[in-house]
Amino acid sequence: MSDPSSADLANSAAGRRAPLDGIVVADLSRVLAGPYSSMLLADLGATVIKVESPGGDDTRAWAPPEKDGVATYYMSINRNKQSIVLDFGDPDDLEIAYELLRRADVALQNFKPGGLKKFGLDYESARQLNPALIYLSISGFGTAEGAWLPGYDLVVQAVSGLMSLTGDADGPAYRAGISVFDVMAGMHGTIGILAALNQRRETGLGQHVEVNLLSTALSGLVNHSAAYVASGVVPTRMGNEHPSVYPYQPMPTKDRDVIVAVGNDRQFRSLCEVLGIPEVAEDERFALNTDRADHRDQLHPILLERLAQWSADDLFVALNQVGVPCGPINSIADGVELAESLGLEPRVTLGEGDRQVDLVRHPIRFSDAEPRYTSPPPLLGEHSDSVREWLSKPA
Numbered sequence: 001m002s003d004p005s006s007a008d009l010a011n012s013a014a015g016r017r018a019p020l021d022g023i024v025v026a027d028l029s030r031v032l033a034g035p036y037s038s039m040l041l042a043d044l045g046a047t048v049i050k051v052e053s054p055g056g057d058d059t060r061a062w063a064p065p066e067k068d069g070v071a072t073y074y075m076s077i078n079r080n081k082q083s084i085v086l087d088f089g090d091p092d093d094l095e096i097a098y099e100l101l102r103r104a105d106v107a108l109q110n111f112k113p114g115g116l117k118k119f120g121l122d123y124e125s126a127r128q129l130n131p132a133l134i135y136l137s138i139s140g141f142g143t144a145e146g147a148w149l150p151g152y153d154l155v156v157q158a159v160s161g162l163m164s165l166t167g168d169a170d171g172p173a174y175r176a177g178i179s180v181f182d183v184m185a186g187m188h189g190t191i192g193i194l195a196a197l198n199q200r201r202e203t204g205l206g207q208h209v210e211v212n213l214l215s216t217a218l219s220g221l222v223n224h225s226a227a228y229v230a231s232g233v234v235p236t237r238m239g240n241e242h243p244s245v246y247p248y249q250p251m252p253t254k255d256r257d258v259i260v261a262v263g264n265d266r267q268f269r270s271l272c273e274v275l276g277i278p279e280v281a282e283d284e285r286f287a288l289n290t291d292r293a294d295h296r297d298q299l300h301p302i303l304l305e306r307l308a309q310w311s312a313d314d315l316f317v318a319l320n321q322v323g324v325p326c327g328p329i330n331s332i333a334d335g336v337e338l339a340e341s342l343g344l345e346p347r348v349t350l351g352e353g354d355r356q357v358d359l360v361r362h363p364i365r366f367s368d369a370e371p372r373y374t375s376p377p378p379l380l381g382e383h384s385d386s387v388r389e390w391l392s393k394p395a
Helices: 004-013 033-043 091-103 123-129 153-160 180-203 213-220 222-231 265-275 278-282 289-294 296-307 312-321 332-341 384-392
Strands: 024-027 047-052 081-085 106-109 134-139 208-212 248-252 257-261 326-328 347-350 357-360
Touching: 024 033, 024 091, 033 047, 033 081, 033 106, 033 134, 033 180, 047 091, 081 384, 091 123, 091 384, 106 180, 123 134, 134 180, 153 180, 153 213, 180 208, 180 213, 208 213, 213 222, 248 296, 257 312, 265 278, 265 289, 265 296, 265 312, 289 296, 312 326
Parallel strands: 024 047, 024 106, 047 081, 106 134, 134 208
Antiparallel strands: 248 257, 257 326, 347 357
16 A cells, blocks of 8 residues: 555645545444444545454445445445454554554544453553544443443334334334434544544644444434423324424325425415415414424325325425425435436446446535545455555654
8 A cells, every 4th residue: 555645645636635635544443333434534535444354344244235246235334445454363463453553543443342452452552552543432332331232223223212213103113224323323423533633633632532322312313302301201103293293294195105394384385375275274273383283183184185186296396396395205216316317416436347336425515625436345455465564664
């Protein structure tokens, strides 16, 4: 591997400087939350060295689905990184890990709390090697009484209360369709890293940034967790309905369901105009949002009768034209195609030949910078030799 700064200088010379050019990240994390965080940093220009055990990241084997024998799960969160295989039980490999921490700006890991201490790779040990290091730890339940609990997204969806909110009122609890709190924790971790990098500009010192899945979940439950913490109200499952807003849910048309999301009284009046029932918006039972939420059982059949006269596609256009949020319930394929039709360019192509792959574009856009797409997800140990060569040279 060349000096990490060489790619940064090339980008800058081409007028494509990424926001985190020059930042070196030692990624000791596995599976989802940590790798997602480090991929966001890599997309923003950081040089990310993915440290893997001889067996590799578990998600390499999380298939199907796969592309050319590589799990798409692994590919979704590991682009723009360089992979080195290190066995922490090997003294020589451990010394390589120490040298990487000495040179890194950021390190991140999601081992069980205390799991890296025996190797001298925990925060307190890393700080001795590099006082300017920003060190992110992601755990399931923090480092106090919950340190012994393994952190799995599905478990946190259950114990946080999310699953008590998901599903029909008289049916079983359901998990979210994605590992939502792993993804949120990865994003929170990235925010913490960026905040610490900014503070280091003033102090010259790094610090320990900690994120756990349960705290992430309680923050991410927003109005539902606040309902209990602020007022003692325990929210319950309502299927696809919203506890405070109506209509804000799937609604049937004559051919398929659409989402109708009326967030204020003006939007409700516009909805009623489109449906040809303007008098309903003036009805004292429905005029204000709180009234509609209280009288939803009376309003619902009125709306259903009118919606049955519309096709989903026609309603989508008609409501959005008057500022009422509406959308069909798409497949993932439909969602990607919609983004393409709207000029959002959701795909980005990385690699060449048999390593070429399309992945989802980084979601942030800048007016004076550009995310970077330098390489497809690395093969296991693909950059071991070049990383070792770089670390063997004087810093």
